[in-house]
Structure formats: structure tokens, C-alpha cells
Amino acid sequence: MTSDNVLIKVRGLKKHYNGGTIRALDGIDIDINKGDVMVVIGPSGSGKSTFLRSLNLLEEPTDGSIDVEGQIITEGKIDLDKFRQKMGMVFQHFNLFPHKTILENLTIAPIIVKKEDKAAAEKRAMELLARVGLEDRASAYPVQLSGGQKQRVAIVRALCMNPDVMLFDEPTSALDPEMVGEVLEVMKDLAKAGMTMVCVTHEMGFAREVGNRVVFMEDGKIVEQGSPDKIFNHPESDRLKDFLAKVL
Amino acid sequence: MSISFSNLEKVLTYLPMLLQGLEVTVLLSLMTVLFGFVIAFTLALMLLSDVRPFRRLAKVRNGSPARLKRLEFISRFNPLRLIAGIYVQFVRCTPMLVQIFLIYYIVFGFIQLPKFTFFGFIQFERFFPGIVALSLNSGGYMSDVIRGGIEGVDQGQTEAARSLGMSKGQTMFHIIIPQAVKNILPAVANEFVTIIKESSVCYTIGVQDIMFNVKSIQSASFIIAEPLLMATFLYFCLCFPTSKIIQYFERRMRASDQR
Numbered sequence: 327m328t329s330d331n332v333l334i335k336v337r338g339l340k341k342h343y344n345g346g347t348i349r350a351l352d353g354i355d356i357d358i359n360k361g362d363v364m365v366v367i368g369p370s371g372s373g374k375s376t377f378l379r380s381l382n383l384l385e386e387p388t389d390g391s392i393d394v395e396g397q398i399i400t401e402g403k404i405d406l407d408k409f410r411q412k413m414g415m416v417f418q419h420f421n422l423f424p425h426k427t428i429l430e431n432l433t434i435a436p437i438i439v440k441k442e443d444k445a446a447a448e449k450r451a452m453e454l455l456a457r458v459g460l461e462d463r464a465s466a467y468p469v470q471l472s473g474g475q476k477q478r479v480a481i482v483r484a485l486c487m488n489p490d491v492m493l494f495d496e497p498t499s500a501l502d503p504e505m506v507g508e509v510l511e512v513m514k515d516l517a518k519a520g521m522t523m524v525c526v527t528h529e530m531g532f533a534r535e536v537g538n539r540v541v542f543m544e545d546g547k548i549v550e551q552g553s554p555d556k557i558f559n560h561p562e563s564d565r566l567k568d569f570l571a572k573v574l
Numbered sequence: 575m576s577i578s579f580s581n582l583e584k585v586l587t588y589l590p591m592l593l594q595g596l597e598v599t600v601l602l603s604l605m606t607v608l609f610g611f612v613i614a615f616t617l618a619l620m621l622l623s624d625v626r627p628f629r630r631l632a633k634v635r636n637g638s639p640a641r642l643k644r645l646e647f648i649s650r651f652n653p654l655r656l657i658a659g660i661y662v663q664f665v666r667c668t669p670m671l672v673q674i675f676l677i678y679y680i681v682f683g684f685i686q687l688p689k690f691t692f693f694g695f696i697q698f699e700r701f702f703p704g705i706v707a708l709s710l711n712s713g714g715y716m717s718d719v720i721r722g723g724i725e726g727v728d729q730g731q732t733e734a735a736r737s738l739g740m741s742k743g744q745t746m747f748h749i750i751i752p753q754a755v756k757n758i759l760p761a762v763a764n765e766f767v768t769i770i771k772e773s774s775v776c777y778t779i780g781v782q783d784i785m786f787n788v789k790s791i792q793s794a795s796f797i798i799a800e801p802l803l804m805a806t807f808l809y810f811c812l813c814f815p816t817s818k819i820i821q822y823f824e825r826r827m828r829a830s831d832q833r
């Protein structure tokens with residue numbers, strides 16, 4: 327099972343709030359391989375967001391370890407800012423920078439974090455923007471874009487840092503139904519191009535079609551995991567069956 | 575006491591003194607907003623800082639629940655926040671008049687200031703302690719507004735910036751502060767109006783502002799009411815248009831938000 331194909335190794339990951347009364351994560355063990363498209367499902371409050379946010383240490387775990395490409399990031403000796411560049415993150419509410427144009431949104435991190443040359447960063451940003459069909463909106467501000475457009479920009483913004491992994495936290499949940507497709511399409515292309523992805527989503531169609539692994543979480547624990555076929559067509563635990571009955 | 579036209583006429587001959595006082599009041603207020611803002615900003619950053627020298631204690635796992643709770647408490651200790659918090663409470667919970675005396679008689683009783691006048695009549699050794707006291711006071715009050723303005727920026731902005739690899743400082747400077755300015759600026763402008771009025775306590779340490787000249791005119795002319803009325807008029811003429819102008823810009827800024 328383990329090989330040098332493993333990108334992220336999570337062991338005994340816990341996140342407690344209020345001195346242990348709230349256990350958002352209660353012992354997560356999982357390996358994420360290079361090229362995985364892992365879909366995380368589960369009821370609201372099950373700890374999916376906390377899990378994602380722990381992976382790039384936006385959330386400081388209470389206990390456990392995360393090993394990324396051989397570096398144990400939970401030990402507090404590494405340069406977190408440097409490490410986070412390797413993990414792109416896409417949020418439910420886009421979180422574009424409203425005071426910057428689309429192009430500035432895409433280039434600010436490459437320029438000030440990676441010290442990239444401005445012209446080079448802009449050229450690359452425009453190429454990526456063209457790939458999602460938004461090159462004509464480069465000089466617009468985020469308020470002038472639709473939700474679907476904003477989310478595509480947010481994905482491109484993360485890609486501009488050349489990440490090894492992309493984390494998606496319910497990227498389509500805040501969108502009007504007619505815009506969900508365009509965002510999923512971009513994610514599908516990304517998966518096809520071989521990007522390692524961890525996606526929290528309620529889009530079961532996407533999970534089946536694009537995911538190669540599905541993880542079902544409840545109460546801060548991984549209850550069941552496996553291929554999309556196993557999870558959706560042959561669920562074992564009652565909790566997963568209950569959950570699927572509600573969402574499918 | 576009576577108010578009469580002949581008195582008013584007499585007092586009008588002292589008008590140049592009052593206008594000089596007006597100049598001092600405006601200068602005092604402008605400098606105070608400027609320095610007060612710098613102090614307030616520093617305090618706000620201290621209040622929002624995450625400097626926890628004992629944060630590792632939160633990782634301790636063995637021990638009784640009571641001990642763990644104690645360690646957790648100590649791990650949250652932030653010296654910068656404590657200092658800033660005490661400072662703000664001190665400013666809020668002691669009278670401005672006491673603060674200005676503390677600065678003038680005690681702090682600048684120890685520190686000798688050079689004695690000279692500028693703009694022809696402003697005495698530096700009184701003007702400077704006045705600015706220091708007003709700025710320290712106003713900074714304490716404004717720090718909360720600035721902290722609120724920074725905290726009012728959506729948490730998602732910080733998360734997005736940090737997830738892109740920006741450091742705390744870069745996030746603050748490039749992402750948070752430009753957005754917080756919009757929340758902060760109206761309050762800072764309003765603070766300017768407050769300072770114009772508050773600065774009147776500076777006459778007690780001999781700063782020749784409007785109120786100081788009122789006192790001088792009163793003792794030179796033995797007329798009490800009319801100089802005071804003229805000063806009231808001056809303060810009003812200073813504050814009313816200023817706050818109206820601020821309101822106008824505030825409204826325009828809010829309108830441009832909803833484009």
C-alpha cells in the first residue's frame with residue numbers, strides 16, 4: 327500500500343476545541359498519493375473543512391502528525407509560508423481580494439512571495455486565465471464577476487503558485503445551480519492533467535466520475551473509504567448508507 | 575452678569591488674540607490626529623498580535639485536568655496584548671485633565687525640553703507636552719476603532735492570503751490594511767472633531783489655544799461672558815463644517831461600495 331508515491335501521510339490527526347469538548351477531528355489516518363483525486367464526503371459538521379485546513383496548517387492540529395514529501399510539517403521547525411506555497415486552496419466563498427483586479431489577484435502571490443518578475447508572472451497568469459476562458463476579464467474587479475467566474479479565478483490564483491496539491495473546500499456550494507458545471511469542468515480538466523486533489527464536495531456525480539478515492543467522514547473520524555464504486559454501490563457501514571440515502 | 579453690545583465691541587478688539595488661539599487649536603489637533611493615529615495603529619497591532627512565549631505548554635498531555643487547564647491558560651499569555659490592554663484601560667479610566675498634568679508636570683518635569691517659540695508665538699515647551707498628552711489619549715481611544723476595522727475584514731481574506739504562502743506581515747500589509755482603511759478612515763476623521771474640542775484642556779498647561787486666550791481676554795478686560803461666547807462660536811464653526819464634510823465623504827464611499 328505505501329510506496330514512494332505517497333505525497334501526504336496523516337497519522338492520528340486530532341483537532342479539539344474548548345479543551346476537548348468539541349472534537350472536530352478525532353484521529354485521522356490516511357495516505358494521499360501523487361495523482362490522487364480524493365473526494366471527502368460527510369454530513370455537515372463532520373470535520374471535513376477542519377481536515378482540509380489542517381493539511382496546510384491553516385488550523386493548528388491538537389495532536390498527530392502530517393508528513394508532506396518526507397517533511398513532518400506538524401513539528402514546527404519548518405518554514406510554514408514556504409510550505410504553504412506547495413498547497414493550493416480553493417474556498418467555498420472564493421475569497422478573492424476585492425481591492426485588486428483579477429490579474430492582480432493572480433500575480434500578487436507569485437510576485438511578493440516567490441519574487442517572480444512582474445511581466446513573467448502576468449504572462450503566466452494570462453495563459454492560465456485563458457485556459458478557463460476568462461482572459462478578457464483580466465482588468466475587472468471581483469465584484470464584476472459572476473460566482474462561477476469568481477471560483478474559476480480562485481482556482482487559477484492557486485495554480486499560479488505551481489502547487490503540488492490542490493485542496494477544494496466545497497467549491498460549488500455557494501454557486502447558483504447553473505454555474506456549478508463550469509467550475510466542475512475546470513476541476514475535471516485539472517484532474518485529467520494529473521493534479522493531486524483533495525475535494526470536499528456534495529457533488530456526488532463529480533465524486534463518481536472524477537474521483538479515484540472517496541472518503542466518508544463523520545464525527546471527526548473516517549468511517550469508510552474506498553473506490554467510488556465501493557462507496558456508492560457497495561457501502562458497508564450503516565452510517566454511510568444513511569448518509570447516501572439522504573444525499574442521492 | 576450681563577451681555578451687552580458695548581462689551582462685545584470691546585472684546586472684538588481682542589479678536590486677533592482669539593484667531594491666534596484658533597491657529598494653535600487647529601495645529602494642535604492636526605498633529606494630535608497624526609501622532610495619535612500612529613500610536614493607535616501600533617496599539618491595534620499589539621492587541622491583534624499572536625505573540626505567545628509559552629504556547630508550547632498547550633501541547634503538554636500528561637497531568638491532572640486542573641493542571642492542563644492551568645497550562646492552557648498560561649500558553650495563551652501574550653505580553654504585547656497585555657501591555658496594550660493595560661494602556662488602553664488606563665487612558666479610558668482616568669480623566670484627560672489628570673493625564674495632561676501627569677505628562678506636563680511629571681514626565682516633562684524630568685525631561686528638559688528646549689525653550690523656544692515657533693510661528694512667532696507658540697511656546698514649544700508647552701505645545702509639545704500638550705501634543706504628547708493628547709496623542710497618547712487619542713491613540714488609546716482610536717486603537718479600538720482600528721482594531722475593529724482590521725478585524726472587520728473577512729477572515730477568509732487572511733486564509734486565502736496565507737494559503738498562497740504570504741507571511742503574516744505580507745497579508746497584513748497587502749491584503750488586510752487596504753481593506754480596513756475603508757472601515758477606519760471615517761472614524762479617524764470623526765476623532766479629529768473630538769480632538770478639536772478635547773484640546774481645550776491644554777490651556778491648563780499654558781498652551782495658547784482658543785481657551786487660553788479667552789482666559790487672557792477675561793482677565794485683561796474684566797469681561798467674562800462675551801469672550802466665552804466668541805470662543806463657543808469659533809469651536810462650533812470649526813467642528814460643524816468638518817463633521818459635515820466627513821459625513822459627505824462617508825456617504826460617497828459607501829455608495830461606491832455598492833457598485
Ligand SMILES: Nc1ncnc2c1ncn2[C@@H]1O[C@H](COP(=O)(O)OP(=O)(O)O)[C@@H](O)[C@H]1O
Pocket residue numbers: 343344348349350368369370371372373374375376377
Ligand atoms: N473555531 C471553532 N471553534 C469551535 N468549534 C469549531 C470551530 N471550527 C469548527 N468547529 C466545530 O468542529 C466541527 C467540524 O467542523 P467543520 O470541519 O467545519 O465541519 P464540516 O466542514 O464537515 O461541515 C463542527 O462541530 C464545528 O462546530
Ligand SMILES: [Mg+2]
Pocket residue numbers: 374375376496
Ligand atoms: Mg465545511
